[in-house]
Amino acid sequence: MFLQQLVNGLTIGGIYAMIAVGYTMIYGVVQLINFAHGEIYMLGAFFAFTFITVLGLPFYAAFPLAMVCCAVCGVLLDIFAYRPLRQSPRLAALITAIGMSIFLQNLAMIIWGSRAKPFPQEALPAYFEKTAVSFGGVNLSWFHFFIFVLTIVMMAGLHLTIKKTRWGKAMRAVAQNKTMAALTGINVNRVISYTFALAGALGGAAGIMVAAFYNSLYPTMGYIAGLKAFAAAVLGGIGSVPGAMLGGVVLGVAEAFGAGYLSSLYRDGISYAVMIIVIILIPAGLFGRVLKETKKSM
Amino acid sequence: MGKLELQKLTRGAKIRIGLLIFALILPFLPFVTDYLLHIAILVLLYMILALGLNIVPGFNGLLDLGYVGFYGIGAYTSGLLTYHFGLSYWVIIPLAFMNGAIWGILLGAPTLRLTGDYFAIVTFGFSELVVLFLTNEIWLTRGPLGLPGIDVVSIDLTLFGGPKWEFIGELPYYYLAIVMVLITVFVMYRIQDSRLGRAWFAIRDDEVAAVSCGINLLAYKVIAFAISAAFGAVGGSFFARWMTFLSPDMFKFWESFLILCMIVLGGMGNIWGVMIGAVILVSLSEVLRELLPLLGLPADVRFLAFGLIMVLMMRFRPAGMLPIAAVAAQMRAGRTKRRKSKPAMGIKK
Numbered sequence: 187m188f189l190q191q192l193v194n195g196l197t198i199g200g201i202y203a204m205i206a207v208g209y210t211m212i213y214g215v216v217q218l219i220n221f222a223h224g225e226i227y228m229l230g231a232f233f234a235f236t237f238i239t240v241l242g243l244p245f246y247a248a249f250p251l252a253m254v255c256c257a258v259c260g261v262l263l264d265i266f267a268y269r270p271l272r273q274s275p276r277l278a279a280l281i282t283a284i285g286m287s288i289f290l291q292n293l294a295m296i297i298w299g300s301r302a303k304p305f306p307q308e309a310l311p312a313y314f315e316k317t318a319v320s321f322g323g324v325n326l327s328w329f330h331f332f333i334f335v336l337t338i339v340m341m342a343g344l345h346l347t348i349k350k351t352r353w354g355k356a357m358r359a360v361a362q363n364k365t366m367a368a369l370t371g372i373n374v375n376r377v378i379s380y381t382f383a384l385a386g387a388l389g390g391a392a393g394i395m396v397a398a399f400y401n402s403l404y405p406t407m408g409y410i411a412g413l414k415a416f417a418a419a420v421l422g423g424i425g426s427v428p429g430a431m432l433g434g435v436v437l438g439v440a441e442a443f444g445a446g447y448l449s450s451l452y453r454d455g456i457s458y459a460v461m462i463i464v465i466i467l468i469p470a471g472l473f474g475r476v477l478k479e480t481k482k483s484m
Numbered sequence: 485m486g487k488l489e490l491q492k493l494t495r496g497a498k499i500r501i502g503l504l505i506f507a508l509i510l511p512f513l514p515f516v517t518d519y520l521l522h523i524a525i526l527v528l529l530y531m532i533l534a535l536g537l538n539i540v541p542g543f544n545g546l547l548d549l550g551y552v553g554f555y556g557i558g559a560y561t562s563g564l565l566t567y568h569f570g571l572s573y574w575v576i577i578p579l580a581f582m583n584g585a586i587w588g589i590l591l592g593a594p595t596l597r598l599t600g601d602y603f604a605i606v607t608f609g610f611s612e613l614v615v616l617f618l619t620n621e622i623w624l625t626r627g628p629l630g631l632p633g634i635d636v637v638s639i640d641l642t643l644f645g646g647p648k649w650e651f652i653g654e655l656p657y658y659y660l661a662i663v664m665v666l667i668t669v670f671v672m673y674r675i676q677d678s679r680l681g682r683a684w685f686a687i688r689d690d691e692v693a694a695v696s697c698g699i700n701l702l703a704y705k706v707i708a709f710a711i712s713a714a715f716g717a718v719g720g721s722f723f724a725r726w727m728t729f730l731s732p733d734m735f736k737f738w739e740s741f742l743i744l745c746m747i748v749l750g751g752m753g754n755i756w757g758v759m760i761g762a763v764i765l766v767s768l769s770e771v772l773r774e775l776l777p778l779l780g781l782p783a784d785v786r787f788l789a790f791g792l793i794m795v796l797m798m799r800f801r802p803a804g805m806l807p808i809a810a811v812a813a814q815m816r817a818g819r820t821k822r823r824k825s826k827p828a829m830g831i832k833k
Contacts (some may be wrong), residue, residue: 269800270799274802275545277600280800281748284744285790285794285795288790288791289792292788296785392606404795413608458609460614461605461609465606466594469602
C-alpha cells in the first residue's frame, strides 16, 4: 500500500512538475500567471489523440508531433494575447490569461466534443502494459518507467538548456531585467516566444502522458491539472525551475498519500489546501524569493 | 418639493427614473412571459453579485477569481438555516451577510499582504475548496444530491395577528430583487463617496502613494474583500430561497468567471457599467443557451464567447464600455513603463 502510493505519487508528481515548470518559466520571463497553460496541456492530449485516430500515426510519432503543435500554440498564445499587453498593468494581463484559458477550453469542446474520450490504447506499444518490476507487492509497468524516464530526461534537458545554452542565458537575462537584456542585444520578444514554446512543449507532453496513463481525455482536464501544477510551482517558489520540479513531485506524493490515507474525496482539495497554506506561511516557496514589493496590479 | 419638476432634473436623473419605472412595470408588459421574468430576476441577482465583486477588482484593483465561493457560502447558509431551523428570510439576510464577511476576513487577512497574483490564485483555490466541501460533506449538505425543498420567502405577520404571505411565482421575487438591487446600488454609491471608497481608489491608483498618505493597505483591502464577500453571500441567500433547490454544481468556477466578465465588459469600478454588463451578459448567456443546441453544440460552449469578450476588451478597451477616467488612465498601455523597474523573479539556480 505504502509503496504503491509512493509510486503513484511519483508518477503523477513528475507530470505535475512538467506542467509546473511551464508556469514558472513563463512567470520568470513575463511575470504573468499564464492561466491558459493548463489548456495547452489539454491540447497536447487532444493533438496526440487526433494524430493517432485521424492520421493513424504511431504513438512514438504522434507524441513529438503533438509536442511541437503545443509549442506553436504557446507561441501563438503569447503573440496574439499577451504581447499586445506587455506594457499594460498586471490586472489586464491576468484577465486576458483567464479569458484565453476559458476560450481555448471551449474551443476544444467545439472541436472534439465535451465528453471524455478513451485514449486509443491500440496505438500504445504493447509492452507498456507488461510488468517491468515487481517488488513488495508493487507492480511497475513499463508505462510507469516510460513516464519516469521521459520526465527525468526532459527535466534534465530543460535544466541544461537554461544553464548551458545561449538561449538559456538569454532567458535568464530577460527574467532578471528586460530593459538591460534588450540593451545587450537580446531580442526580448523572441526569447519570450521561445520560453512559451518550451513551456508549451513540456505541458503538451504532460497532457499526452496523463491521457494515455489514465486512458481518458476531456476538454476540462486542463483546468484542475493547471491549478494543481500552479500549486506545485508556488510550493517550489514561483520563478524557480528546480523548485517547480521538486514542488510537483512533493505535491504528487502528498496527494497520493492524502488520497490513500486521509480521504479520497478530498484528493483535489489537498493541492489547493497545500497551495493556500504555502502562500500564507512561506510565500517564497521552497526555492523562491519573496515578492515583497507589490507590483502594480492595475 | 411637492411635485416633481422634470425640467430641473439632470439628464442622468431622468434616465435613472425612467429605467426604474420601466423596471417596475416590466412584469405587466404584454410580451413578458414567466420565462422572461425569470431571466429578469437572474439579471437582478447578477447585478447584486457583480456590484459586490466590483469592489475588489474595480475599486481596489485586485483580481478575485473565487467570488462564487462566497456566493455558495451564502446560498448554503440560507438553504441550511431554512432547511433545518426554518428561519425567516429576513433573519437570514443579515446572517448570510455576516457569514460571507467572516469568510472574507478569514481568507483575506492572511493573503492580501501578498501581491495581486497570489491573491487571485488563492481565491481561485478557495472557491474550489468550497465546492469540494459542499460536494463531500454529505451529512451537512446532502452532497451532490442537492438540497431540495427549501422554503419560499414569506412575509409572516402572524405573530402580530396579521396574515402570512408566501412568495409564489416569479412576480414577488422580481420586486424583492429590485429592492435588493436598489439597496446594493445605494450602499455602493455611499461607499464609493465615503472615506473608505476614497482610500480604496487611492490604493487602486497607487499603492505607494496611498501608504504614504497613511492608508493601512492591508486593513482597507481586507474590508473591501469582506464587504465584497458579504454581498456575494447575500446574493446566494436570495438565490437559495428563490430556486428552492441547491446543488454544489451551481457554484463552479464558471460563475466567478461570468461575474468577472460582467465587470470587465461594463467597466471596472463603474457602478452603472457593471449593472449594464450584468444585463448584457445574462441576456447573451440565455440567448446562447437556447441557440447553441440548435447548432448541435453543448450549451456550455457559450463561455467561448465570454472568454473572447474578456480578451478583446482587455486588448482594445481595457477600462470597459463605460470607463472611469482614473481606471482608463491606469489600464492604458505604457503605464508601467514609467515606473521604476522591479527586481524581477529570476530563473535561479
